[in-house]
Amino acid sequence: MRLGYYVYRCESPVAPFDLVAYKGGQCIRVEVKTVTPHPTAPDFSRPKNDQWDLLAVVADATVFFFEPTTPVLDMRNAFRDYYGLPPSELVELQPCPSAAAYHRHKRRSEACEPCEGFMRQHNHERYKLRKTRAAQSPEGRQ
Numbered sequence: 001m002r003l004g005y006y007v008y009r010c011e012s013p014v015a016p017f018d019l020v021a022y023k024g025g026q027c028i029r030v031e032v033k034t035v036t037p038h039p040t041a042p043d044f045s046r047p048k049n050d051q052w053d054l055l056a057v058v059a060d061a062t063v064f065f066f067e068p069t070t071p072v073l074d075m076r077n078a079f080r081d082y083y084g085l086p087p088s089e090l091v092e093l094q095p096c097p098s099a100a101a102y103h104r105h106k107r108r109s110e111a112c113e114p115c116e117g118f119m120r121q122h123n124h125e126r127y128k129l130r131k132t133r134a135a136q137s138p139e140g141r142q
């Protein structure tokens with residue numbers, strides 16, 4: 001509203017985005033998320049869908065706006081900076097597909113098909129290995 005938009009609230013409990021902002025004949029879909037405070041790792045859950053044009057991330061009294069193309073790490077680092085924290089380390093960012101990335105997605109409720117495929121394969125390998133081991137040792141048979 002500060003930017004001169006009319007803001008419309010959503011009446012549906014399940015909707016792909018939270019608000020509609022209108023200015024000069026143009027509507028933009030706005031999704032709103034809140035940062036969960038944490039002394040060292042404030043975080044938010046990135047929307048699972050991509051049916052929004054603008055993401056508003058609320059950290060205390062400040063609102064950060066992001067485009068759909070903004071990498072999630074940049075979003076996170078924006079409010080980390082606001083809380084006086086150093087940028088999120090790249091260490092956490094094991095590239096996709098990997099088990100680490102899969103668990104990271106899971107924590108953040110993100111969907112990533114390559115990582116899910118990787119884990120399916122990974123679990124399948126483990127299952128095969130267990131079966132092989134069980135066949136080799138008599139105690140493993142039960």
Ligand SMILES: [Zn+2]
Binds near residue numbers: 095096098105113115
């Ligand atoms: Zn992934």
